[in-house]
Amino acid sequence: MNYCTGIIKCQECGKNFNYKNNNGTEIYVCQTRKNRGVNACKSQIVKQQFLLDIIEKHCLDRQKNYSNSRLKLFVTTIYVSSNQIKILYKDGTISMVRPNEIIF
Ligand SMILES: [Zn+2]
Numbered sequence: 001m002n003y004c005t006g007i008i009k010c011q012e013c014g015k016n017f018n019y020k021n022n023n024g025t026e027i028y029v030c031q032t033r034k035n036r037g038v039n040a041c042k043s044q045i046v047k048q049q050f051l052l053d054i055i056e057k058h059c060l061d062r063q064k065n066y067s068n069s070r071l072k073l074f075v076t077t078i079y080v081s082s083n084q085i086k087i088l089y090k091d092g093t094i095s096m097v098r099p100n101e102i103i104f
Pocket residue numbers: 010011012013014015030031032033041042043
């Protein structure tokens with residue numbers, strides 16, 4: 001299931017991220033990186049399950065009636081760069097992910 005297309009964007013080059021199912025592992029990759037390689041855009045490739053786990057925990061911590069199928073009711077935009085993921089929620093809260101650090 002592709003839950004994030006349309007709201008996941010590259011903070012390095014501004015393009016959207018594309019969904020890909022890699023033998024059961026669902027990932028998102030920047031369009032520029034996918035078409036022109038890592039030298040054209042250094043944004044990281046992210047596993048969907050990693051994002052879903054963070055978003056679910058963030059929403060449940062706030063007593064929201066969250067489910068993955070309703071993700072777009074809760075999340076405005078997911079920005080991905082080479083070393084950070086920033087998830088903006090409709091209620092104004094933010095999740096930040098940096099190497100070795102997740103701020104719910
Ligand atoms: Zn990019």
